[in-house]
Amino acid sequence: MNRDIKNEMKIEFSSKSANEAFARISVAAFASQLDPTIEEIADIKTSVSEAVTNSIIHAYPNRDGIVKLSAKLLDDEIEIEVSDTGEGIENIEEAREPLFTTKGNLERSGMGFTIMENFMDKLKVESIVGIGTKVTMIKKIKKNKSLENTY
Amino acid sequence: MRVNHYLEDKLLLFEITEELDHHEVERIRKRADYEIQRVMPKKVIFDFKKVSFMDSAGIGLIVGRYKFANLYGANTELINVNEKVRKIFEMSGVLKIIPIIDNYGSERIG
Ligand SMILES: Nc1ncnc2c1ncn2[C@@H]1O[C@H](COP(=O)(O)OP(=O)(O)O)[C@@H](O)[C@H]1O
Ligand SMILES: [Mg+2]
Numbered sequence: 001m002n003r004d005i006k007n008e009m010k011i012e013f014s015s016k017s018a019n020e021a022f023a024r025i026s027v028a029a030f031a032s033q034l035d036p037t038i039e040e041i042a043d044i045k046t047s048v049s050e051a052v053t054n055s056i057i058h059a060y061p062n063r064d065g066i067v068k069l070s071a072k073l074l075d076d077e078i079e080i081e082v083s084d085t086g087e088g089i090e091n092i093e094e095a096r097e098p099l100f101t102t103k104g105n106l107e108r109s110g111m112g113f114t115i116m117e118n119f120m121d122k123l124k125v126e127s128i129v130g131i132g133t134k135v136t137m138i139k140k141i142k143k144n145k146s147l148e149n150t151y
Numbered sequence: 152m153r154v155n156h157y158l159e160d161k162l163l164l165f166e167i168t169e170e171l172d173h174h175e176v177e178r179i180r181k182r183a184d185y186e187i188q189r190v191m192p193k194k195v196i197f198d199f200k201k202v203s204f205m206d207s208a209g210i211g212l213i214v215g216r217y218k219f220a221n222l223y224g225a226n227t228e229l230i231n232v233n234e235k236v237r238k239i240f241e242m243s244g245v246l247k248i249i250p251i252i253d254n255y256g257s258e259r260i261g
Contacts, residue, residue, distance in 0.1 A: 017174035024204075042204075042235055049206040053173045099243070107180070107211035111243050115207055118242065 003074060007033060010070040015056040015084070023069055024048040030071050031078050034141040043119035044078065044139055050112040051082035051135045057103065059086025059133060077121070077140045088129035096125065152179050154186050161193035163225075168201045171209035183216050187223065195220045196255075200231035209236070210243045217249050230255040 009030050013019045024045040031044055048069070055067045065086055072079045089095045096117070101110035117123045122138040153166040165183055169175040187195065197213060199205075217227040229251045232240070240246050 017172075017177070020172045020174050021170060045204065046206050046235075046239075049172050049204075053206065053208065057173065107176075107215040109207045109210035109214065109243055111207040111210055111239075114242060115239060 005072050005074060007073040008070070010068070012066050012068050015060040015065045015067050015086075017053075017056055019067070020049055020053055020056065023052040023067075027069070027071055027078075027080060031073070031139075031141070034073055034076075034078060035143075036141045040139065040141055044080070047116045047119050047137055047139075048080060048082070050116050051080075051137070054112055054135075055082060055084035055086065055133065057106070057108070059084035059088075061087065076143050077138055080137045080139075081134060082137075083132060083134040085132040088131055088133055089125070089127040090129055092125050092127055152182060154182070156186075156190055156192075161190075162196065163187065163190050163192040163194070164196045164198060166198040166201065171202055171205035171212065173206075173208040176208040176212045180212060180215065183212075184219055187216070187220050187225070191223045192220070192225045195225050195227045196252075197227070197229050198231050199229060199233065199236055202233070202236060205236045205239060207239065207243075210240065210245060213240075213249060214245055217245075228252050228255075 011026060013022065027048045028041050028045050031041065052067060052069065059065060065084060068083045070081045094100055096113040098114040099110040101108040113125070116137060120137040121140045124136040125133070127133040152168055155164040155166065157164065163186060167179065169179065195216065213229070220227050227249050229249060232251045237251065
């Protein structure tokens, strides 16, 4: 596999819910350099929205904090990292299960990690209680789509 | 969100025009619950025709309104749901209790 990084970006923003749209639109615009399909872009936007929302709601429940978002473009994939220095996750395996939520009272569905897992090709979750959480996601972007579409 | 109330049918129709993420859902919820409480409908319909984006916050919104409307004896249905959004609802299993109605009465909504 070719691990040459072709381009890279990093942003940091406050844990305000208004930034959820800003975050997913930024990554979508950056990813467009790999010439993804509308479907691939939709998958990326949804997954970024899930990860960023988690940092905003779960990592910093009662205070403002900083959410870091970075993306790397490789030959045929995009690697996205969302991290916070908030509460952390006690049991990652349990947290990743469909419908598991610690915020049922806030009408959370517990489907965030399940959606990321389904829409991306790889999902890694690292977390330490009291230190923070880092979510790394990889989406393969099929190449040479233009050739396929040329008859 | 646009709210339509069809008195004769005791129907409350919410036409969602926002991107359904956690940020927007917080505001939509308050408005929807206010209307449900005021109208006490027999049926609540969410029209997804203008929804270009939804993440898991949308699931929480719809399940929450289903439960709230249920207190008034109303059932909840979804219409004009695109493939992407349908997939997200399917994953969560909520379509078993909140159905998507295909080809919903075009004589009324067009
Ligand atoms: N960044 C985070 N910081 C702390 N806890 C988190 C974070 N992300 C996820 N979690 C925990 O994992 C659970 C499952 O997350 P998710 O699948 O997105 O469902 P939901 O957000 O609907 O609760 C959350 O309820 C929360 O307890
Ligand atoms: Mg979540």
